[in-house]
Amino acid sequence: MQNPVKLSVLDQSPVKSGLDAYSAISETLELAALCDNLGYHRYWVAEHHASDALAGCSPEVLLGRLGAETKDIRLGSGGIMLPHYSPYKVAENFRMLETMYPSRIDLGIGRAPGTDPFTAAAIRYGSTVGPEHFPNMVLDLQALLNDTEPVTPGLENAQAYPKVETPPELWMLGSSSDSSSLAALAGLPYNFAHFINPMIGPEIFENYRENFQAGPNCDSPHSVLTVFTICAETEKEALELSKSRDLWFIRLLRGNPGPFPSVQEAADYAYSAREIEVIEENRKKRAIGTPEQVCEKLESYAHDFELDELMILTITHSKSARTKSYELLYSNWN
Template sequence: MTKLSVLDQSHVCEGRTAYDALSETTKLARETERLGYSRFWVSEHHASPMLSFSSPEVLVAHLASATSHIRVGSGGVMLPHYSAYKVAENFRLLVALHPRRIDLGLGRAPGGYPLATRALQEDKTVDIRKYPQQVADLVGYFYDALPPDHPFAGLPVSPVISDTPEMWLLGSSDESAKIAASQGAAYAFAQFFGTPGGEDAMRIYRAQFQPSVLNDRPHSMVATLVVCADTEEEANLLATSSDLFFLRLEKGINQTSLPSVETALHYPYTEYDYMRINQYRQKRIIGTPDKVKRQLLEMRERYGADELMINTPVHSMEARLASYRLVAEAFGLTL
């Protein structure tokens, strides 16, 4: 059976508040658990009013408490901002509270605009080239395996337990695939951004994979944007919200919410805008359950991915829930 999971970014939808968005994320986690999805991940973004949170580890704790068995994790923690030791402490505690249910997805992007990055890294010298070493340090902390010559060798991570989070490296480039392969980590490709080159990145990951304490063989996932409805017309209509959202994002327009379908339909698009939206649509999966299932399976085959993760930025909460339900039913998750 195909393993399906959920990526939710807790968009603040037009006409609603951050309180509403967090409540909707909690509701979505509970519902997708009931539907049979495997994982529920939340992302890290900073200084973004259109998103309702910036600390995935805090939201992971809440969502894990609100559910009973679905794996909950970060998609992901932007590691260069932080001490590897502190991230290890946070996620070791989460695992102690929710054994065998916590995923630690890691990224190296800033997750926000330059001013936010400077504030996060205040008085700290950050070298992105040290990211692979940070990942290695995390593994060393979790498995008590720091080299003897490491400056923090023997430093325990509290609470001292045998369980560890499942570690994933996230990315949208060949470079992130190479880092994941060299560390023996699981790898998730962020296709929902519309970034090209995912199939090549996955091939590189599999070809260069080196077994480690994390995994003895490659394990991969592709995350994509999906909107599913009973009819093509309805699915395409629901997707107009994300069309406008990504168009504004590309133009650098400040946004405080995910636009409603009505706002999207009345936006004064130019010919260039329509061209860009059509290009976005080529990277997304939008349609009826049969079409969505077929295209997801084709994507899994192209990427050689073990798992699929779905992101559904739809303004209507009812329609968002229905989209996940229809996909789950198409794949037989709810049997």
């Protein structure tokens, strides 16, 4: 029996210690095909820049290849960091993807830079259009995808090509109440990054639902939560696999994350008492364990947040463990 709450995947294309970006992207291609065959609903890829840990810096390029590797699963960006770019060019890129893979393309957008200030400045290359313009950029992008008039003066006659029968599905991504409010105002489906900000509770979607105004492609609120997940045959194995991300997170807090370490590297690391506290607190906010334990936690999120879908983020140093996690979770969820 199918679970009414659909499962999807966010892939950040993690670079593992001892391996390179080529291996990370190759793994993304293989896992997208796997998730397509298993029956996952969506497969989204992320945008990060100047990162030794996360290889995906150009979702639109990667999506072009993912479409050729898959048949049915919806493909999308999780997400395009819109303040860096021209909404017109983003509309063109995703119309092109929609032309290639009709009715399968999602365009998730976010406000965060996804990098350090110096790299962000290099991407914008002198442009003074920054994050403060994000709300109007969202509305302009929405108009350019739907062949309606943008809100920014001077863009009234702009039309994006190629022409498509249905526009890509536009999504708002975020980790704060600001993003949920803008999603409601623009009439967009909303994906909240629980893996970034697990301290915010169901009120984030309550705000979204209460203030939602129907948009051109979304008549009613549509709520998705993205959760960090590792699923294994035993709880002990799942916790062991999670040690890789535990150490990476500690290094991230210290400002030098680097590639994702192996479980052995994590075992050899001398943690301080405070670092152990941080790790134990973080684990409470993740869904890690056996298929039954993970599904129980995800079901509680689905109930408490009143979700339409769940999206999972899984990172392990071992590709086979990551593959197994997707397989175990999907078969038990349904």
